[in-house]
Amino acid sequence: MTKLSRILLNWYHKHGRTNMPWRDHPDPYAVWVSEIMLQQTRVETVIPYFEKWMKLFPNIKALANASEHDVLNAWEGLGYYSRARNLHKAAKIVTSKFNGELPRDLTDLRSLPGIGRYTVGAIASISFGMDEPTLDGNLRRVFARLFDVDVFADSPVGEKILWELAAQNLPKGQAGDYNQALMDLGATICVPKNPRCLICPLMEICEARKNGTQELRPVLKPKKLAPHYVHAAGVIINRGRVLLAQRPADGLLGGMWEFPNGRVVENPAKELTKVLNAAYRLKVKRKEAVGVVQHAYTHFKVTVHAYLCESAPIPKNKNLKWVRLIELDDYPMGKVDRQIAEMIKK
Template sequence: MKPFAKKLLAWYEKNKRALPWRQTRDPYRIWLAEILLQQTRVETALPYYTKFLARFPDVFALAHAPLDAVLKTWEGAGYYARARNSHRAAQELVEQYRGAFPKEIREIRKLPGIGRYTAGAIASIAFDADEPAVDGNVTRVLCRYFGIRDDPKANATQERLWAIAADLLPHGHAREFNQALMELGALICVPKNPRCAACPLRKNCFARADGLQNILPVKRAKQKLPHKIIAAGVICKRGKILIQQRLNQGLLGGLWEFPGGKVEAGESLTECVARECREELGIAARVGEKIISVDHAFSHFSITLHAFHCEYISGRIKLASAQKYKWVAVDELAQYAFPAANTKIIAALQRHPLPRKATLPARGARAKINTTRAAPKNSR
């Protein structure tokens, strides 16, 4: 065993956190943890891990559950493609492997939502396979330790990092080694001001010797995220509210929402809501008072979502870019999975009861119904 691995494993044995997915060899639980930990911090992932396992204790429970129930349990964790892919992967595991996880890394990688890192993590942590697993934490540690100055996201650098991780891996200890490297990145070799004095690798670390800890790994210049203004209507008819379910593909696929869309150039917020009602639902609605404005950031853009009370006027609903709609009471909204920005609208609705009539009718709200079908949108 190389001194790097020896020191790291000794440190890990003394310092590792007692996380629930470290107390098991069940590949289902390890897989779930790895999926949740993609894009999510440990502290945030923990309650979702517990909640998800309570609802879907094994792969059969997950495979046989309706997607709606999976999304509802995932609600708030974000990056909903993870939930949809996990659901599909569970179904494939049941259909093709009788519910047993494959041990061969090539087979694991074929499952929906499982990339190179997740496959390496499952193979090593659940099955002790001698497979490396390079995530963001591992990338940071290796770039600093070996003084790698190339863009860590470039393919060539990634290949190099995976080769280094494979070379350092002590035969038969991949489960502990991979987790130790990730843990060092999470606790000691943190993004800003790493705690080098407490690091077991400090003696031979390139970045520490040259004072480059806050320079490596090199960062790409941050691009300003585009910002979108969205207007949505809480459309009311006889005390019930209209909600629609997004198509299963794409951003927030399968989640429920209040109908709306991106505000076009020269258009007011209320005009946008009225237009979306016509184009996306085929109905006319009177747009009333604003309920709330919500700011939300996605990975590649941010939004401000303005929600308005609306009163249904006329028209038969024909969905243009959603798969389903329902009229529900305010206290039934909790049964459906909504994106984070929409849950703030629901909280505001619960604080303020629905008005009997929408006030402040918007210009154009009574315009002739236009049932032209727009292209499906993924603007939210």
């Protein structure tokens, strides 16, 4: 056991986070769900979603037998919906191919949709007791600072170095605690900005701290300026029902429901009728404005101008559906469309 892992484990056993329900019983399914939910999402946000999910889908077979509609509905609000779709796809594969149990063979485990090297390491170490390292954003930051790694952490070279450091310091037989200790350290002390070095158990052996470079690590490639798009959306209501469109299964917000919309160039109000006709063959007459919603996705920003509309008879389209206003909550939507739905319900 290295000095790093010994100090880290001692700290973890005294100060590790205990408020996370998936740590009470490290069942492989629970660990898998939690790790997927925690990707790019904070713990405090995940906990209520995790508890709700486990009540709805208590095991892999229950998830496999659920409809995609119910899966997306349970995930609504967490974002990055491909995570939910991949969980659902993987659950079906595990049920049919592995009798409803996550495989212990790491090659089989990594072959499942949405499970990469990091998730494999987490499940294998925490649930199966295997001596496997793992590396997420928190752990990249911790190791980049501990060893003052001055190459891009998100480059192939940087990834290789950091994975090797994680493996070299892994204590045999205690990989689960080691990985969770690193997660906790990165989430509570070795945070991205203003790291709490003075209370860090590893301060004395941290190379970046010694060199005064902790605020400069990890080294990341500069982010590109996110483009900004403007959309116009039509809220078409008839006899207590509103027209929704279902997004394609693949891609951003795949399978989710939204108000018919399209990207505009200059004037949302004037271009609304044109974009709805082009996208859905809808012939509408614009009425008053409903509101404006802004949202930032990972790689772009969007502003959506929503308008009440009157429509000619709706053409046949399997992706369009009339939904009762009182049933809008039953249809999974992204944050933008959920805000529009709340506006019209008022």
